[in-house]
Amino acid sequence: MKTLVKIKVNGVRHEHEVEPRVLLVHFLRDHCKLTGTHVGCETSICGACTILLDGKAVKSCTMFAVQADGSEITTVEGLARDGQLHPVQEGFWECHGLQCGYCTPGMIMSAVELLGKNPKPTREEIACGIEGNLCRCTGYSHIIDAIEFAAKKMAKKGAK
Amino acid sequence: MAAATKKYVGQPLKRVEDPRLIKGIATYIDDMTLPGMLHVAFLRSPYAHAKINSINTDAAKALPGVIGVFTGAEVNDKCGVVPCASQMPDLKNPNHKVLAGGRAYFVGHAVAVVVATDRYVARDALDLIEVDYEPLPAVSDPQKALEKNSPLTHPELGSNTAFTWTLANGDIDAAFKQADRVVHQCMIHQRLTPMAIEPRGCIASHHPGEGTMTLWTSTQIPHLIRTLLPGMIGVAENKLRIVAPEVGGGFGSKLNLYAEEALCCHLAMRLGAPVKWIETRRENAMSTIHGRDQIADYEIAVKKDGTLLGIKSRTIADLGSYLQLLTPAIPTLTGLMLGGCYKCKAVRMDVTGVYTNKMATDAYRGAGRPEATYAIERMMDVIADELGLDPIKVRQKNFPKPGEFPFNTPTGLTYDSGNYQGALKKAQQLVGWEKLLKQRDTARKAGKLFGIGISTYVEICALGPSKMMAAGGWEWGCVRIEMSAKVTVITGTTPHGQGQETSFAQIVADRLGVPIEDIVVMRGDTAVAHYGRDTYGSRATAVGGSAIVMCIDKLVAKGKILAAHLLRTKPNKIEFRDGNFFIKGSPKKSVTWKQLAPESYLAKNIPPNFEPGFEASSFFEPSNCTYPFGTHIVAVQIDRETGEVTFVKYTAVDDCGPQINPLLVEGQVQGGIAHSLGQVLFERTVYDENAQLITGEFMDYAMPRAKDIPEYLLGSTVTPSPSNPLGIKGVGEAGTIGATPAIANAVIDALSPLGIRHLDLPLLPEKIWKAIQQAKGSQK
Numbered sequence: 001m002k003t004l005v006k007i008k009v010n011g012v013r014h015e016h017e018v019e020p021r022v023l024l025v026h027f028l029r030d031h032c033k034l035t036g037t038h039v040g041c042e043t044s045i046c047g048a049c050t051i052l053l054d055g056k057a058v059k060s061c062t063m064f065a066v067q068a069d070g071s072e073i074t075t076v077e078g079l080a081r082d083g084q085l086h087p088v089q090e091g092f093w094e095c096h097g098l099q100c101g102y103c104t105p106g107m108i109m110s111a112v113e114l115l116g117k118n119p120k121p122t123r124e125e126i127a128c129g130i131e132g133n134l135c136r137c138t139g140y141s142h143i144i145d146a147i148e149f150a151a152k153k154m155a156k157k158g159a160k
Numbered sequence: 161m162a163a164a165t166k167k168y169v170g171q172p173l174k175r176v177e178d179p180r181l182i183k184g185i186a187t188y189i190d191d192m193t194l195p196g197m198l199h200v201a202f203l204r205s206p207y208a209h210a211k212i213n214s215i216n217t218d219a220a221k222a223l224p225g226v227i228g229v230f231t232g233a234e235v236n237d238k239c240g241v242v243p244c245a246s247q248m249p250d251l252k253n254p255n256h257k258v259l260a261g262g263r264a265y266f267v268g269h270a271v272a273v274v275v276a277t278d279r280y281v282a283r284d285a286l287d288l289i290e291v292d293y294e295p296l297p298a299v300s301d302p303q304k305a306l307e308k309n310s311p312l313t314h315p316e317l318g319s320n321t322a323f324t325w326t327l328a329n330g331d332i333d334a335a336f337k338q339a340d341r342v343v344h345q346c347m348i349h350q351r352l353t354p355m356a357i358e359p360r361g362c363i364a365s366h367h368p369g370e371g372t373m374t375l376w377t378s379t380q381i382p383h384l385i386r387t388l389l390p391g392m393i394g395v396a397e398n399k400l401r402i403v404a405p406e407v408g409g410g411f412g413s414k415l416n417l418y419a420e421e422a423l424c425c426h427l428a429m430r431l432g433a434p435v436k437w438i439e440t441r442r443e444n445a446m447s448t449i450h451g452r453d454q455i456a457d458y459e460i461a462v463k464k465d466g467t468l469l470g471i472k473s474r475t476i477a478d479l480g481s482y483l484q485l486l487t488p489a490i491p492t493l494t495g496l497m498l499g500g501c502y503k504c505k506a507v508r509m510d511v512t513g514v515y516t517n518k519m520a521t522d523a524y525r526g527a528g529r530p531e532a533t534y535a536i537e538r539m540m541d542v543i544a545d546e547l548g549l550d551p552i553k554v555r556q557k558n559f560p561k562p563g564e565f566p567f568n569t570p571t572g573l574t575y576d577s578g579n580y581q582g583a584l585k586k587a588q589q590l591v592g593w594e595k596l597l598k599q600r601d602t603a604r605k606a607g608k609l610f611g612i613g614i615s616t617y618v619e620i621c622a623l624g625p626s627k628m629m630a631a632g633g634w635e636w637g638c639v640r641i642e643m644s645a646k647v648t649v650i651t652g653t654t655p656h657g658q659g660q661e662t663s664f665a666q667i668v669a670d671r672l673g674v675p676i677e678d679i680v681v682m683r684g685d686t687a688v689a690h691y692g693r694d695t696y697g698s699r700a701t702a703v704g705g706s707a708i709v710m711c712i713d714k715l716v717a718k719g720k721i722l723a724a725h726l727l728r729t730k731p732n733k734i735e736f737r738d739g740n741f742f743i744k745g746s747p748k749k750s751v752t753w754k755q756l757a758p759e760s761y762l763a764k765n766i767p768p769n770f771e772p773g774f775e776a777s778s779f780f781e782p783s784n785c786t787y788p789f790g791t792h793i794v795a796v797q798i799d800r801e802t803g804e805v806t807f808v809k810y811t812a813v814d815d816c817g818p819q820i821n822p823l824l825v826e827g828q829v830q831g832g833i834a835h836s837l838g839q840v841l842f843e844r845t846v847y848d849e850n851a852q853l854i855t856g857e858f859m860d861y862a863m864p865r866a867k868d869i870p871e872y873l874l875g876s877t878v879t880p881s882p883s884n885p886l887g888i889k890g891v892g893e894a895g896t897i898g899a900t901p902a903i904a905n906a907v908i909d910a911l912s913p914l915g916i917r918h919l920d921l922p923l924l925p926e927k928i929w930k931a932i933q934q935a936k937g938s939q940k
Contacts, residue, residue, distance in 0.1 A: 021280070035191035036184015038408070040357045041441040045858035048357055076184035089182040093174050096823045099831060100657030101181030102358040102408025108182065127866035134858065136357050136409050137657050139834030139895075140866040142827055 005069045009034065010078025020066050024058075025049045027065035028075060036076040036105045040134070047133030050106035051075050057113035059106075059132070076105035079112065087153040088112050088146070097146030099137035107133045111147045119158075120151060168666035168676055172823035175662040176681070186406040189361040189378045190438045197363065198227055200424060200437035201282035203272040203289050204447065205264030208298035208517040208851030209311065212262055212291060215272055220288040225281035227431060229289065231272045232259035238430075239422050240392040242482070245630035246489035251323045254314040254515070256482035258392075258419040258426075264293070265313055266481040266517050267853045268446030270419065275427055275435060298517040300851035302478035303455065305514050313481050313515035322479055322513040323488055327495040329570040330506030335470025339461035343543045348920040349531045351453035351478065351845040352838075353861055354524045358408020359439035360448055362421050364428035372399040373428070377421055380410040380654055382684055383692035384485075385417050387631055392422040393429075404684035407656035411835070412523035413448050414656070415696045416485045445856045450845050451524020453478040454491060454531050460539055461506075466547055466554035470506040471498055473535070477513045480520035486527070487520050488513050493528030493620070496571045500536035501580050501618040501789055502558035507570045517851035523696065525835050526896045529619045537615040537901030538918070541908065545917060551905075552588075555616050556581065566784075566882075575618065575787040576881045576889075583813045583877050584616055587791035590875045591811040596795055599808075604913060609798040609932075610808070611910025614791065615902035621890030622702035622786040622883060634781045635699070636691035637707030639668065639715060641774035643761040645754040647674055649681045650777075652692020653704035658828065658892060660700055663820040667705055667886070671712045673739025674753060691779070698890030701820060703782055706884040710778035718774065722760055723751050725767040786881040788889035790814035792833075792902035798910045803929030805841060805907055807870035812898065815877045816891035825891050826874060832895020833872070838864045839896075840903040844922050911935075 002017040009032050016031040028034045028051070037060060040048035044062040051060045052074040079086035088111045091097060098104040107130060114121065114129035121129060126147045127140070135143060180186040217229040236257040244253060260271045272289050276282035297311035304310055305320040313320055336342060362377035373395045379385060382402035390397050407414065420437055427435050439448070454477050461470040477491035495509040544551035559580040560567045567575040596612060603610035624633040636652035649668050653660060661681040669676040682688050693699075716736050723741030724731040727749055735744045742750035756774070759765055763772035795809040812829060819825045842862035846854040855861040880887030900921075907923050908916065914935035919927060 019280070029190075034184070035187075038188070038358070039190070040359075041858045043441065043857055043859055046357055046441075076182075080183060085179075085182070092182050093178045096174065096827045098178060098181055099659070099827060100356075100358070100407065100409040101178075101186060102188065102356075104181055105184045123871075124867070127869070131865045131867055134357060134863060134865065136355060136411065136834075136863065137831050138827060139830035139832070140864075140869045141830045141872060144866060 003066050005065045007068055008072045010074060018065050020064060022065045023061055024063040024065045024068050025060040028060060034075050034077050038102055038105060040103065045134065046103065047110060048103050048106040050109040050133065052109055052113060057110050076108055079108065086112065087150040088115065090153065091146035091149035095142050095145040095149050097138065097143045103133060103135045107135060107143060111150065114147070115151055115154060119155060123148065168669045169820050171666065171821065173662060173666060173821055175659050176665060177659065177661045188358060188406045188408055189363065189376060192363055192376060192405065194363060194365055194434040197434045197436050198275050198277060198431065199279040199282045200427065200435050201274045201286055202270040202420065202443065203286045204443065205260065205267060205269040205271050207264060207293055207295050208267050208300070209296040210264050210293040211296055212260060212264060212271060213294055214292045216290040217272065220274060220285040223281065223285050223288060225277045226285045227275045227277065229272060229274050229285065232257060232261045235259055235423060235426060236261055239426050242419050243388045243391065243417055243485065244483035244487060245485050246487065248323050248325060248488050251488060252317045254317060254482050258423040266519055267851065268443065268519060270447070273423060275431060298851040300516055300518060300847040300849060302476050302514040302516055305516050306476070306512065313517050320515045322515050325492060325511040326509065327571060328508040329572065330470070332470050332472060332506040332508045335506040336461045339469050340464040341462050341546065343460045343462060343539065343546050344458065345539060345542050345918055346455070346457045347535055347538060349452040349454040349456065349534065350921055351521065352451045352524055352843050353445055353845045353855065354411040354413035354448070354451060355861065355863060356409030356411055356413055359441060359444040360414065360418065361438040362424050363434060363436045364424040365434035366428040368432070372401065373425055374401045374403065375421060375425055376403045376405055378407050378414060379404050380407065380414045380656055380696055381694040382654055382686050383652060383694050384631060385421065386686045388417045389422060389425065393425045401687045404654050404656070410656050411525040412451065412527055412696065415523050416449060441858060442856050445861065446519060446853050449484050449522035449524070450480065450519050451521060452531060453521050454494065456531065456535050458535055458539055460543060462543055462547065464547060466543065466549050466557045468502055468504040468558050471504055473498060473509040475509065475511045477511055478516055478518065478521060479513050480518040481515060482520050484520040484522045487522050490521065490523060490528040494532040496573055497529050497532035497620060498536070498571050499569055500533060501616055503560055505570060518847050525832065526893045527697070529893065529897050530900055533615065533617045533619065533897045534901045534904065537617065538904060541905050542917060545912070551614060573620065574784060576784055576883050577879050578618065578787060578789050579877060579879050580616055580789055583789060583815050584791045586875055586877055587793050587811050587813040590813065590873055591793045591809055596809065603797065609800055609910040611796050611906045611908065613794045613902045613904065613906025613909055615898055615905065616791045617898040618787050618789040619894060619897045620785050621698035621788055622782060623697035623699050624785040625782055632693060634779045635693055635703040635707045636777065636779050637704060637711050638775065638777040639708060639711035641715060641753055641757050643758055645678070645757040647672060647679045649679060649708060650689045651681060651683045651704045651708065652689050653700035654684045654692065654694045655700060656695065658695065658700060659821065659824045660704065663701060663824060664705060664708055666820050667708060668712065671709065672753065698892035702786055702884050702886065702888040702890045703780060705886050705888060707778050707780035709885050710780055711776040714776035714778065715774055719756055721767060721770060722756050726751055726759065782883050784883040786817070786883050786889040788814065788816045788891060788894050790894065790898055792898045794902045794906040796906040796910055798907065798928060800932060803925035803932060805923065805928070809873070810870040811873040813875040813877060814891065814894050814898065815879050815889070816894060817880050817887045817889035818878055819876065828891045829874060829895045830872060832893060833899040834864050834869060835896045836899030837868065837903060839900055840921055840923055842922055842924065
């Protein structure tokens, strides 16, 4: 039996008939064809699948699509606006905050949520803020640099 | 003449590959879909050792959406055995088939495969397969596996000993006779799981009309797979195309040809449809290679002034239950690096490779060298402690001097170049050595457990001369100046996060004198990069970059011929600088690639016998490996009440030769250190006494998170390697090799006032706390 699930993803309405057991991450990847959100562990430990669900960072591998019915979701594909990278994306690029890039979309989404809640985090607060995301390549230092970079850039923008 | 172009080499440029990755529009294996594609799932043994009496697949086959269910009996005679490239004398090989036959011999051993129209249905079908297992005794401890009455991993081999290997040089008996002291320590290098965040996966597509096969797979080695796969699936090399799309981390775990890759190719041919398999994390933990797992017993003969005379090691290497590509070779790499960065005339290492009912071990970041470095650097501290000497002075006493390179080691290697004293001195300056010693004194006086650890390491990289490598150690490259003067660079290496799309473009931009924006670097597809030996052993830039340099030299030579023709002079009168070909002494009479490229392709005004086009390809054969080195200095403090370790300082000075892009070098070093930090403080792959896997998920396998990472103070020295034209030594594994002993030495130094001289890794708070309690007890 399939259920109609309606979700607004990156400002675009998506309606698909899916089995109730379909994971939100598979709804995004297989049905909405947005493959930027990755699956790393299927147990909500690694955070590669992190998205923003009604503004909150959520691990989409351990949530059913039906649970997200009626919500608004932002995925990594929805961050850049009019060809302009989001400051967090810029930070990751500027500071070499990624190597293989697999954890990166989830890491970026967690950082976006973190900076929304705490626009001026210390390095320690950043490290704690991304503790739900695993990276096996970078050793995290450059990721923390990237998020610091984004915080400064966003503060400047805000001041203008 | 145009203004001199910007020099790109040496600049910390941000990466060309990043925009697609940060926007979420890169294509990893699971992001691909082919028309009519079917989905594959594997049923895996929950037992470490079991006889398979029967498998009933009827119910699974009857499930709507299931296309086929296959067992070993149906596929094993159609696919060859999983290849092992390390041919050692007397090696016993159990011939690992793509699926288990009558017996499963490790947890995770695939016993059946389902193909279905949907990945959910494929997984449902696994639950409907009935396997009648008859559990057999299993062995997980390699020392017990060597005992007479141990269960046998492979009864047909008659014992659990896979091989024995000895490396001996110099008069070891004399060295031990002359010794003032023999220092002894046994050390365990625990088993680790590489845990790339992207699990493995592949898509196989057969094209019956042409008889060709395309395999997209998350791998570090598409070219080696193209060499090895024909033996498994019966499709000829020239009918195989292997593509590594975007690869989400490897660390050695994707330096292999796995059973699943061959079986997916077979299923695609058999079913006439493309098939996709994506590994789950649980499968990744149990059936992708593991690393380390050595037990090493060291004896070192020393003079009382700390001079090393001889090193003896007896090592048991736990191979797991079968051989993957390089399984038996890993402990031999440990042997080659036995002496570290020290002079020592006599060595002997005896390795026993042992089968146990566990996943195979193979190359995990560092691959045998972290084991060697950890052991020798721990031993240097133990020696200093026993002789009452300064651990730094013991190291300095035994370093070869910069003038002694190339330095021949007793293990048969020739270290290319080095200045170990220089890196050590720089690290001491950077960390503020004298101040740090005072800080330790003050902390200790206040009753704190404060320790300083050091490691002066050397590693072997840029593998390597072909005589050392089973399938050749050269690298291939191709550079094409297109008709538009845009530049296409193709490398036979297969970067998967290291950033060579950027660093190779930097090399090419400088040497051809073209803007970096005009360069595209392609990799990872055997239809594009015709030859290659891929990415592992920190070889890509040193060996692959050198092949690119050879191509550029050929193109410049060819450019001079055409420029001379156009400028009506002789080629030997032409000079090339910053993208301009000009007549010596008259720089105004010049042409650029923009003029030469179309002339060469249109070929209407070319000299006689001039071959049109501007493309060069090259195989670079290195004359030697490279030997990067450095010093890591770590200070830690330990909480007496909890046993928890906190970093106070982390300084590393690495010498990887000239750096193409220091930002990428820093990323490699930091990432490498994180793997070490994991090994020292948290990580361990645990099998229980029945060889049941306990650490089968991220939930059970503790890896470092952002808050566990210290603030780094990083530096470098630059000692070029004579082994390649770029002088590059390589840096992909340096962090993982140099850091482990430095962190461990710091922890043990912190505990040394309590009389503790060694603890095995990982140094979990519980283990440290227990050691503190025990030491307290014995002091009473």
